[in-house]
Amino acid sequence: MLDQAPAPGADVHATAARLLGFLRDLAGARREPARDLGAYEQVCWLAELPAEVYLETDAGPGEVLFSIPVIPLSPPTVLEEFDGWIGLRHWYRTLRDLAGAEVVLATGLLTWQPPDGEGVHDHLLTTPVRIVVDERTERVDVVLAGHTSLRDRDLLGGLGGFRPARTDWVWDAVRAGQGFALRASVSDVLRKWCSIAFTEFGAAFREDWTPAQASPGVPQLRLAPALVVRPPGRAALADHYEDLLAQLARMHDxxxxxxxxxxxxxxxxxxxxxxxxxxxxxxxxxxxxxxxxxxxxxxxxxxxxxxxxxxxxxxxxxxxxxxxxxxxxxxxxxxxDPAGHRRYVEELAERKNAADREVSELDARLALTEATDACDLGPGYRGTRAELTRRLRSESHPWLTPRTGMPADPPLTASEVAELVALIDEETPGRRARTWQRDVDPGSLPSAPYVRSLIEAEAAEVERAARSQTDLSRRLRDLDVALLARLEAAARAVDAALHDLGLDGHPSEWDPTDHAARAFSDALAGRRPTIWARVAEMAPQAEWAEHALASLGGRRVQLPPGELHLRRLASAAQDLRNHLSEGGTLKRGPLRSVAQRQAEPLLTGARVDGRPPTTPELLDAVFSVLMVRMSLQELEYVWEAAGMPFEDGPLDQRVAAFRRAHLRLARIREVLPAIEESAGHLAGLGIPITHPLQWHGYVVGLQSALSELSVNRASADLNALRDSISTDHKGQPPELLSALVAIDSRDADGYARSLTALLEARHERGLQMRCEALLDRVRAVHPELAEALIGGTVPEHWDEAWAWAHASVRLAELPGSPAEDRLREALTEAEERQAEVSAELSTAEAWEACxxxxxxxxxxxxxxxxxxxxxxxxxxxxxxxxxxxxxxxxxxxxxxxxxxxxxxxxxxxxxxxxxxxxxxxxxxxxxxxxxxxxxxxxxxxxxxxxxxxxxxxxxxxxAVAAEPEPQLVAPQLVAPQRAAPEQGDPPPALTIERGRSIVAYKRPQLVELIGRIDAGEPGLSDEQLVERAGEILGCPDDETLLVSARLHYAVETFREPSEPSEPFEASEPSEASGTA
Structure with missing residues (x-):
């Protein structure tokens, strides 16, 4: 590595440990951990994402979690899509505003109120994300931008019952990549954490995405993913310093x-x-x-x-x-290709040197030109002062007066001038007034089809309510809205059950023998509730009988004729089956066992597929049939008590009939609370509901009352839409007020005409704004010309006239007329070429070095x-x-x-x-x-x-000059070698020009200069050589650091011309280097 520090002694090592310990304590004290989501700036729950947004739950680091495209300002024309449009617009604006903020994807919402501490309502796992707005499409992407962190120590540190050491292996799992973002392993990590985090009690985990609000006494953990905007965080910094201390304890240096x-x-x-x-x-x-x-x-x-x-x-x-x-x-x-790339880099270096020389030469020529008596008044006006004076006098553009301070380039192009003249010619008082009116985009207003749909919906609801109005509906309409909503929900549940049972027609058309119809009628009247509850409790027996018959596998079982004691025969069959299973056999005469004698009626009278039941398998079949018959007897008893007997028939048909009846009864029992709730509320209003016909009339009246409320909602929607159109600002266009009047009068066609007129008004405003913008550009440089254009002046030969006026002003202002524009332009182009080749050289060198x-x-x-x-x-x-x-x-x-x-x-x-x-x-x-x-x-x-x-x-x-330049090498892991002069070309001759830039000297020239100084004054130190060479070169003062860096490296090359350096070895840093 760069400038590796010498091996520290024990004092340095101890000081480093003390320093890291202090920084750990400082990082922990700098942030007081927040334990409630209310402390954060913003929380966006992913459970509230619109259904149209696709979540990539398997996304990894650097991948997109989800995206939201640009949502149009105008709402959809289909009313059912309005809520989705509102949700997408809200999420798009929210995420766009969060671009650049520090946002994390948080999962594992821990909710707990410990008895002796502060409540916890925050997430355990966080993954950094970046909100990226695509510059071309303006799509918003949520990109996973880092590794997942476990925050249990921040949230629960110091609270009783939590032991951080127990979750160390969960920390290791998270660091290894488990529990990342929304992958399936998140639930596994949270579930494992719940099982070990607390010593005296456990934590309950649910995979719900909706957040819990209350803080229970027992910790509860939900998945509840959310995007959380956090302040610039240092949450993991104290733990990071703990890791550094642990590493330092194992290190010598x-x-x-x-x-x-x-x-x-x-x-x-x-x-x-x-x-x-x-x-x-x-x-x-x-x-x-x-x-x-x-x-x-x-x-x-x-x-x-x-x-x-x-x-x-x-x-x-x-x-x-x-x-x-x-x-x-x-x-x-x-x-x-190392050799080819080396040649490419050298070619770029030569091009850069040439560009540097060109810039220096142009800069010098420009300085020289500025000191001459040449006169350059602009394009087309170059020459001596006398020549230019005669020429400007001969040319004449009466409509344009030369003005001091005119720029060389006209404020408008010729096409813009023609556009401005046309706009002034077509200007009207009405269009002129548009600039004082507010700019209203028709696209930001509700569309005409959408407003029409609301108006037509309101009219349809009014018509429907008037057609179905009854006395009962009027009484229901006067109820509290919340009560009416509960009645509607209960009625909807009951009607859905009746529809599933085929009872959704008029009650007079129902089958009187239908068990479900009888159960519904008794439920309305409150008849036999205990008996029906007993019937419902017998449903498992009907289900068991069905499964028992199915387990026979198609066997034909025939029982003995006559009156049978089913329970006794079943017990005998079970005993004989056990006797045979335990190794017993069937015998004759007095040697028969007790079990065989008790089962004799079955052995002589029962048949399974035509055979007597002499084996355990056949006895099982007989036993199942006996038990099924016993169950049917009990089912017949309870159904007869409810007033619904069943017809006799084959065993399988009777079982199927009971099973079907119980399934239909179960559907009625599911909505029994809704029936009782509705009957209870209506009884308090004096509306009896004790018969299906009364229920049918009640449902019709309820629908009529709801239709009347729908009228109110439709009107409220239109009123809210009208209120959403802002009219608080001054300068409203009259077309906007017409649109509001059209909504109030429920005139859909009038609203559409107002939108069209508003679009035309906006176009007029745009034309007038363009006209004034062009005039402002002219007025900024030539106010008199702007007023002349407003008065009807038509400019001719715009570009030539402006150049003539500008040259006239320059001629009057310049005591001497230097021709410098050309050189300035050439200098700019040369500097651009210099920047381009510098960028290419930096890119090539960077890739080669890395x-x-x-x-x-x-x-x-x-x-x-x-x-x-x-x-x-x-x-x-x-x-x-x-x-x-x-x-x-x-x-x-x-x-x-x-x-x-x-x-x-x-x-x-x-x-x-x-x-x-x-x-x-x-x-x-x-x-x-x-x-x-x-x-x-x-x-x-x-x-x-x-x-x-x-x-x-x-x-x-x-900064770069402070670093020595390693030799470019092929892409193998080898130490870079110090550059040596090429053998083919001799080093350039050393010519010293005081005041010349240091970039004009090549490295071999600087090495040669150091060598000459050392030969003439042997024994100088490195710093003395650098100082002496700097005095000889006399480079500009603003290059002091750069000169020092290049000369230090030249001295190092001179001292050790052939000794290879270690990989990434650095020279003694200069003042410009970092804290090496």
Whole structure:
């Protein structure tokens, strides 16, 4: 790794452990864990997602959980689709507003009110998500963006009955990938957690998606997934520091960053870039990648930084997982041609040098041109002052007066001028007044077909209510709406049961022998409730009889003729069957057993498939038939008590009849509470319901009363729709007021005409706004011309006239007329070419330097997501770029575990408030530099010597120049070799021009300069060589850091021209380097 710290002694190791312990306590005290969802900004329950949204429950890291496309503003014309449209619009707006916020997918809602502590109502599992809005389609995607975390220690820490140690293996399972997002393993993890988390009692788990509201005395856990908007979180940070302490106890060396924090005299100076911008960070990142460095960027704007990276450098950066980055690197490495790529890089380097020289030359020529007496008044007007004066006087455009301050380019194009003249010519007082009226989009109003459907629905309900109105319906209509809703629900349940039983016609058409009809009639009248309850209790016997007959498998069983004592014969059959099963046999005469003598009537009179029942299997069949007959006797008895006898017949038909009767009775019994509830409510109103005919009349009256209420609802829908059209603002277009009048008068055609007129009014407003916008552009640079155009002036030869007027003004203003525009344009184009070739070179160098890696060369993530996203491997990165302080204090020093260097971007924040929690070790750490209230930037600056703060435009080059340039190698895991001059071409001749930029000198030239200085003044130290060479070159002052970095590397190359370096070895860092 970069600049590995020397092996620390025992003091350094102990100080590091004390520091990590303090940071752990600080992280735990910084956030007081919230245990109730009410503490969070917003909670969106997935159980409330519209049915049209498909959830990808098997989605993995980096995949889309669900998406919602753009929902049109106009509601659907079909009334049944209105609720779905409202739901989709609500979810789309909510998710779009959450883009960029810190959102997690939370599962496992724990609800508990412990007897001696604060109530808990929060989720156990959280998975970070990103809300992404597609720029082209505006579709909103919910993307799973990290690993799942278990939060039981945060929620239950300190509460009685919870033992964190018991759930350690559940933590290990979650870290291994179980319980991720909405996968099936989530339920398994939560169920296992419930079984072991508490010592004195268990927790109940249900896979319900709906949340529980009350806090019971016993913990309850539901799946209840939701999107939760959390404040920038540090929930897992204290546990992360616990892991770091455990690792440190097993390590001999302290990670490089922590070692240099503890012993700052060994570290380099700290680099900080004042200006925060995605381009600055992108330049830093690209330059470091080109030098083979592994970089971590902590930023809340990952997408903007990726967009600012040159070329396809973004392909080397991971956001949530690195497998795709590694796959791209392997594919590129497989096709890599080292020699060809080396030539390509050298060609790009030559092109960049040529671009640098071109920019320098044009800059010099521009400066020279500005000092000459040449006169350049703009395109077409170049020459001497006398020539241009004569020419401008000969040309004349009377309608355009030259005005001081006119821009070189006209405010409008020729086509826009023609458009403006036409708009002014067609302007009317009515159109002019449109700009004072509010802009109303007809698409934002309810569509004409939708309003028509509401008006027609209201008319249909009025007609239906008037046609079916009765005295009973009028009495029911006056009831409380809640009571009427309960009566409707009960009536709907009863009618559904009658429909299932075939009793949905008029009661006079029912079969009087129908058992269900008799049961329904008795239920209405309240007759024989005990007997019917007894009948219902006999349903298992009918079911058993059916199964018993089916178990005979088609055997024909014939019982002895005559009156039979069924119970005695069944007992005899069972005893004989047991006798034979135990090894007994049938005998004759006095040797017969007691069981055989008792079963003699069956042996002589019963037959199974024509054979006497002499085996256990045949006796089983006889026993089953006897038991079935006994059951039928009991069933006949209870049904006769209910007044519904059954006809005699074959055994299987009688069993089927009883079974069918009990099934139909069960359907009636299901709605018995609804019948009793309806009868009870109606009896209190003096409406008797004791007969099916009365029930039928009641249902008809209830439907009529509900139809009258539907009229009220339809009218309420129209009134609500009218109220949704805002008229509070001033300047309402008259067409909008006409639309409101049409709704009030229930005029669907009038509303449609108003929408059409409103569309035309909006078009007129757009024309007038366009006219005034064009006039404003003219008025901003030439007010007199704008008034002339309003007065009817028609401009001719617009572009030529504007160039003539601008040249006239320039000629009058310029005492001397330098021809510099051409050079400025050429300089701009040259700078663009310079930027393009620089981007290509950075991309090529970055990919070449990173091909040998087996992991992603760069990670970009929010600061507080780093502990969850990345393993805590010491010095696994070379550099950390901290984009903004993120409101962080010393608890963010875990970054020094991951990398030895830190680059700060942006200014530090104010002092932090003292943590609300309790810190056991609150004493200052490291001579007072690390305190609970010190911001992160201040903490680092206090421990490291501040380096020069480069300007934003030079920050990237300074950071990159501070790193030595490793030799490009083929994509094998080998140590990069130090670059040596090519044998084919001699090194360029050394020519020193004081004041020349350092970028104009190639590396061999700088090495040669160092060699000449050392030959002339032997014995100089490295720093003296750098200082002497800097004096000789005399480069611009704003390149001090860049000059120092390149000369240090030239000295190193001169000292060890042929010694190969270790992989990723770095030179002594300069002031621009990070905390290496």
């Amino acid at each position: 302290v990670p490089g960053g922590l070692g240099r924090l503890i012993e700052p005299e060994r570290s380099a100076r700290l680099m900080q870039v004042a200006e925060r911008s995605p381009q600055t960070i992108a330049d830093l990142l690209a330059g470091l990648l080109a030098r083979g460095r592994r970089v971590l960027v902590t930023t809340p704007e990952a997408e903007r930084i990726l967009a600012a990276l040159p070329g396809d450098v973004a392909g080397l950066c991971a956001l949530t997982e690195e497998s795709s980055v590694v796959d791209r690197m392997r594919a590129r490495a497989f096709e890599h 091909l040998s890696r087996s992991e992603a060369p760069a990670w970009i993530a929010p600061l507080w997501h780093v502990p969850e996203l990345l393993p805590a491997v010491p010095d696994s990165f070379d550099v950390v770029i901290v984009d903004g302080e993120h409101g962080a204090g010393a608890e963010a020093l875990f970054l020094l575990w991951l990398a030895p260097r830190v680059i700060l971007v942006g200014e530090g924040g104010p002092e932090l408030p003292h943590p609300e929690g309790t810190i056991d070790l609150i004493a200052d750490v490291l001579d007072g530099a690390v305190t609970p209230t010190a911001p992160l930037f201040e903490t680092l600056r206090a421990r490291f010597a501040p380096g020069e703060r480069p300007a934003p435009e030079r920050a990237a080059s300074v």
